[in-house]
Amino acid sequence: ETILVRSVVHPAITCLEDEDVKEVAKRMINHSVNHVVVVDQQCKLRGIVTSWDVTKAVAEGKTELTEIITRKVITTRIDEPIEAASRKMSQYQISALPVIDDEYRVLGIVTSEDIAKLLGRKQ
Amino acid sequence: ETILVRSVVHPAITCLEDEDVKEVAKRMINHSVNHVVVVDQQCKLRGIVTSWDVTKAVAEGKTELTEIITRKVITTRIDEPIEAASRKMSQYQISALPVIDDEYRVLGIVTSEDIAKLLGRKQ
Numbered sequence: 496e497t498i499l500v501r502s503v504v505h506p507a508i509t510c511l512e513d514e515d516v517k518e519v520a521k522r523m524i525n526h527s528v529n530h531v532v533v534v535d536q537q538c539k540l541r542g543i544v545t546s547w548d549v550t551k552a553v554a555e556g557k558t559e560l561t562e563i564i565t566r567k568v569i570t571t572r573i574d575e576p577i578e579a580a581s582r583k584m585s586q587y588q589i590s591a592l593p594v595i596d597d598e599y600r601v602l603g604i605v606t607s608e609d610i611a612k613l614l615g616r617k618q
Numbered sequence: 619e620t621i622l623v624r625s626v627v628h629p630a631i632t633c634l635e636d637e638d639v640k641e642v643a644k645r646m647i648n649h650s651v652n653h654v655v656v657v658d659q660q661c662k663l664r665g666i667v668t669s670w671d672v673t674k675a676v677a678e679g680k681t682e683l684t685e686i687i688t689r690k691v692i693t694t695r696i697d698e699p700i701e702a703a704s705r706k707m708s709q710y711q712i713s714a715l716p717v718i719d720d721e722y723r724v725l726g727i728v729t730s731e732d733i734a735k736l737l738g739r740k741q
């Protein structure tokens with residue numbers, strides 16, 4: 496049986512482009528997540544910021560959010576097989592994929608943690 | 619067939635307890651990892667620091683490494699089944715397990731990214 500992204504997707508924590516790095520860092524801590532999806536006022540995808548990017552800001556003394564947002568985002572769809580999503584993460588060495596619809600609206604997010612959980616259940 | 623931690627473990631990036639947060643942040647960025655295992659001079663486990671902890675330091679204005687090191691570390695063994703390791707990560711909501719031997723020496727690390735990759739290959 497093929498498992499689809501639909502069965503592991505969960506709500507994404509989001510932020511706007513003009514927010515402060517410290518605010519975004521607080522949001523990651525308060526929600527205990529490593530990924531914040533950057534959206535516009537219509538919840539359309541604009542980029543992604545992770546705890547790795549915040550770490551990079553610390554390592555390089557950067558303070559502006561726009562300096563650390565990743566713009567070219569690798570994404571997935573609600574009906575994509577988990578196997579394909581997992582291969583994308585491995586190919587690009589990333590640990591999360593925002594789930595988008597045809598109009599680039601963010602529906603949720605899938606992380607390598609979500610997928611690893613499946614392996615704990617499958618066998 | 620049961621897959622063991624042995625088949626996905628890889629070398630851990632480590633640091634000492636008295637290092638600077640910025641140095642540890644640079645190490646994460648230079649090695650493109652989210653986890654640094656804190657060890658003593660004999661490479662024995664003392665704690666773990668992740669990009670999430672560095673993000674917490676930013677959110678809370680902390681500057682000392684010892685303020686952000688997690689001391690009670692969930693670990694795994696080289697011959698533990700991947701399924702058990704994955705269940706531990708899910709249970710504690712963490713994304714990596716240092717691999718240790720009987721004398722608490724750090725042999726490597728397993729991440730949820732490593733385990734998610736298996737799913738991309740298995741089906």
Ligand SMILES: C[S@@+](CC[C@H](N)C(=O)[O-])C[C@H]1O[C@@H](n2cnc3c(N)ncnc32)[C@H](O)[C@@H]1O
Pocket residue numbers: 543544545547548564565567568569570587588589590591592593650651652731
């Ligand atoms: C290349 S990974 C390296 C560290 C580790 N493998 C991880 O995933 O955090 C870190 C970078 O990937 C970026 N990233 C994370 N998810 C992404 C996605 N879905 N699409 C594009 N870049 C992404 C982050 O913004 C960050 O700059």
Ligand SMILES: C[S@@+](CC[C@H](N)C(=O)[O-])C[C@H]1O[C@@H](n2cnc3c(N)ncnc32)[C@H](O)[C@@H]1O
Pocket residue numbers: 527528529608666667668670671687688690691692693710711712713714715716
């Ligand atoms: C609870 S997780 C929450 C965010 C996300 N689930 C993740 O794994 O990064 C973040 C915290 O887990 C801690 N942590 C990561 N790996 C750990 C491990 N093997 N044992 C104990 N704590 C760990 C980190 O030091 C950090 O304080």
